[in-house]
Amino acid sequence: MIRIGQAGIPLSCKGRTNKDGIVYTHKSLDLNAIEIQFVRGLYVLSDEEALFIKDYASTNDIEIHVHAPYYLNLAGDREEITMSYEKIMKSALMANNIGSKTLIIHPGYYGEYNPKKTAKLITKNAKKIISMFKKDKLKVRLAMETMGKQKVFGSLDEIIDVCTHVKEVIPVLDLGHIHARGNGSIQEREDFEAIFDKLKPLRLRHFLIHITGVLYENGNELYHVPIKKGDMPIAPLIDVILDRNLNVTLISESPLLEHDAVYIRLQVEKAIMKRTGKETAYYKDLSEVIKK
Template identity: 35%
Template sequence: MFQPSKLLFATPGIPLSTQPRDTENGIRQVKKLGLGAMELEFVQSVFISKEKAPEIKKAVDETGVALTCHAPYFINLNAVEPQKRGASRSRILQSAKILDACGGYSVCFHPGYYLGMEPKKVFESVKSEMEKIMGEVKSLGLNVWIRPETTGKPTQFGSIDELCDLSAGLDHVLPVVDFSHLHARTNGKFNTREEFTQVMELIEKKLGKVALHNMHIHLSGIEYGPKGEKNHLVLDESDMNWRELLQVLHDFNAKGVLVCESPNIEEDTLMLQREYGKL
């Protein structure tokens, strides 16, 4: 299965400078900007049809741009109602099918909410649903990684420990490490070189060095409070210690995709790539 040979920097959706504004042109604009990857934002819906996917794959093949996607927000693998859990699985699988058809390789999603339940019970519920999803992924022959993301609010399932443990028990599952979410869900922690290093060491300990060479990372500025994430910010308008994070990623020889989710899209993504290149 595909994985990048170095750390690629990705825009969250098509660059703002894309004209005309569609996915194919977005991929080609990413290439023109000198970036290596793009994340398809399926956050409201999987907007690409299976009929359209081959055209997008052609753009991917011609440019060499790596493609990931963010599945819809409306996912809760710990929902009480079976139909809601089923709908959540379907949204992840539909994202995976279309991404695979587009020539992409890594599906990101927010796994769910605690709903006031014991975290250990929630873990088992999410794991059970993930086993069903991965069974479908295998039977469909999809060549994609399925990746639950570290979440930005303490009411959401998705600490780095939980997701490393979840990934350890499932094939072709690894976490999306959203460092901004880790910072927000803990109301200001996970923002020093030491803390970033601890995250990388935890991943290596629980999932092996191979996981550090196949990362899917999210980063942006972020506004937060006692209840966690409020909204994304431009990096230099936030307290996110992104320069130290880049140094830690470099020190660990991280490989994969780093999606910069700042509101200014390519501007911060290009800044991160430029600064990382100086290390």
């Protein structure tokens, strides 16, 4: 299955609440995923809005993800770690209330530690968070994103390492970040295959994938740009997804948000048409292109 959506309330959506955003994503865009952003400060959802979102998503088969506030540091000093726990737990509770599948976090910074020590700290703190999730009976999964800057913990290998040690944590493949961190490392089909090959030992049944164009310099992300303005191709990604029958959610994080989500959708449908030889395709129907 391929789900498609964007990170945040669509730009073309008049109403500016998350409730408006999810309705618009379904009704106007006919997309089936959304990543709700709790990224600036701590977003507060009213109980009424939370309940609406949860019901609407389940009735209309929309998959929800939630992005926690950006500034967290699970490898920081005691104060930073306490602050991170608090933000994560508050966001996780809200994410859980709206039926979100994941709570996405940025793990932290190396600071004065070497990468190995940083990984140890982040793993230890991720374990603690998981035990807090369990204690509060939260169903939402903790998801750790691959990061696009050298000073930030979160290369693909590092995220896989944490997920290997804490089996409840799942990776978020931010392809723009992986591409930027590798200074333009994703160029062709083999590069996408290598990513999914690396993930095999985790035995994931679903992949949450962020897609955007990105400008970078010396292995550091500078900023996001529209997919077509970036130099990471997405057609080979879609081919790998279809060939391997991967269960994915593709979230556009481009500055064009839903416009690029729709662009991704068109690319998926183009790939389906190429395989079926037909003149129409619908991204929700992969029955003719997936090997059973």
